[in-house]
Every structure is written in C-alpha cells, then in structure tokens.
Amino acid sequence: MEGGDALALQKQKKTGVWWDLNTCPVPAGVEAGRVVACIESALEKEMGHGCQVYIYAMGNLEYISSDLLEQIGSSGIDVLHAPRRGNDLYHCLREWSEFNPHDVANVMLISCDYTLADPCLFRLVEFTGFIAYPEDHRPLTLDRNDGQTVFVKEFVWETLLNDNMSRGEIVSKYDEPSYTCYICFDSYEACGEFVTHLKSDEHKRELRYMVPKDSEFGKPKHFCQACDYPAYDYHNFLIHTQSEEHNLKNLAEDCESRKRSPQVHLLNERNKMQSVARGK
Ligand SMILES: [Zn+2]
Ligand SMILES: [Zn+2]
Numbered sequence: 050m051e052g053g054d055a056l057a058l059q060k061q062k063k064t065g066v067w068w069d070l071n072t073c074p075v076p077a078g079v080e081a082g083r084v085v086a087c088i089e090s091a092l093e094k095e096m097g098h099g100c101q102v103y104i105y106a107m108g109n110l111e112y113i114s115s116d117l118l119e120q121i122g123s124s125g126i127d128v129l130h131a132p133r134r135g136n137d138l139y140h141c142l143r144e145w146s147e148f149n150p151h152d153v154a155n156v157m158l159i160s161c162d163y164t165l166a167d168p169c170l171f172r173l174v175e176f177t178g179f180i181a182y183p184e185d186h187r188p189l190t191l192d193r194n195d196g197q198t199v200f201v202k203e204f205v206w207e208t209l210l211n212d213n214m215s216r217g218e219i220v221s222k223y224d225e226p227s228y229t230c231y232i233c234f235d236s237y238e239a240c241g242e243f244v245t246h247l248k249s250d251e252h253k254r255e256l257r258y259m260v261p262k263d264s265e266f267g268k269p270k271h272f273c274q275a276c277d278y279p280a281y282d283y284h285n286f287l288i289h290t291q292s293e294e295h296n297l298k299n300l301a302e303d304c305e306s307r308k309r310s311p312q313v314h315l316l317n318e319r320n321k322m323q324s325v326a327r328g329k
Contacts, residue, residue: 069160071108081120090216112292135164
C-alpha cells in the first residue's frame, strides 16, 4: 500500500464506543463534559491521529439525573435508554457493522456487565476492539477465550479517565444532541422531553408489554408491587430498588401502615431490637 493510501485509510478509521452508565458511571469529582475528550485521547494513543470516535452512552437511564444526562448528551454523546443489556448492544453492533466495514471500523466497550462484555457478541459481528471496566471488576466472561482475541487491549475505567484528564477539555454545547428510548424506539433532541418520556404512562405500557412474563400467570417475572414497576430482568430490578423513587415510595407506604396499625409496628420494632441484642 502506498504511503498516501495508508494515511487515507488511517484518517477514515472509526471507533464506535458503547459506554454503560450503570456499571461505569462518571466517577465522583469528574465532570461529565470531560469524558468525551478523555476517551478520544485514550483511543488516539492506540490508533494514532485522525481516528473518528462515536460514543453512545447506554443502560437503564430511568433513574439517572436529568442534569447528568443533559451534560452527557450535550457533549456530543448519543444517549440510549437500553435496559435489555446484551440484546440491545447486539442490535447496536449489527447496525454499526451495516454502516461501517470492518477494515475501517472497530469498537470499544466500557462496562463490566457480563451480558455486554461477552466476546461471543463481538465475534458474531466480527469486530475487535478495546474494553474498559471499573477497578477490581474485570468481567470473568473475558476469560472465555476460544482462540480468537476480541478485545486487543483492556483499560481500567478510572485510570483511563485519570491518565487522559489533561486532554479532557469540557465539551458543553453540541448542536444535535440525541436521546433514544430502545423500549419504544422514540428519539428526542431535548433531554427534558426524553426524561419526561421515560416517566410517562406510554413508556411504562411498552415496558410492561415487553418484559419477560411468568409462563403460568402471565405476570412480569421481576416486578415491584409498591411502585407497580415491571423490570426487564433482575439487574434492572436491582437498579429500580436502589432508586430514590422506590425508596421514597416504600418510606411513604411504611409510614402509612404505621398509622393504620401502630401496635403491630411497635411489636415488630421490639422483635427487631431483641434479635439484634441476641446476635451480639
Ligand atoms: Zn420509552
Ligand atoms: Zn419500587
């Protein structure tokens, strides 16, 4: 290959980055607007100058603050509500492979979710690339090696950000932000409208329709009774139970039932105290 051709190919090189906000959140003290430049700088060290980087922030976004989503979206990252984890990533990778041939494109995953960090998923679409995961959370699925290396380099998420922070100028205004719900396949340019959509009855209806159901009674397999919330799987159920919305709801229900039957609660509290005392 002529030097000029090699340079032209290098310039065309594209990397699609999928960043899982549930398992690799923005660390405390890091401004979300700096993340784009940090990822670009890390990839530049591997690929050389001129590599185009497209970043997609994904995961269950229902409980992530609208401020944070807005900072991420307005820094040029496409935001995807994708609670089906590996299934949604597979859809993204298929789409990426349709528009980007393997000789000019590769991929990066930022996640420690084993359904995403699954080499089989990447082998299906024949991409190789990079992976980043949080310190001490290397996904065990990466050891599933049947002779074909999928991830040619591994990064620790926090280290990647720290090492590239000097390049991490803040990007705070991007002309065409994009927020998409992979449950309803609706896209928005305004973060506020996207967040309102995620809390809407229409979105909940779609979610209820597509979550896996109990074969005997046809009820959602993972369901929070207190909030009337159907979760796609146990991972999403845990995200829900750790949310402020769920905890406030439970606190309110608890107060209500205390008002209704204070004696029962007093008895329960006494029993709890006794078992704690016995356990000492
Ligand atoms: Zn939706
Ligand atoms: Zn709940």
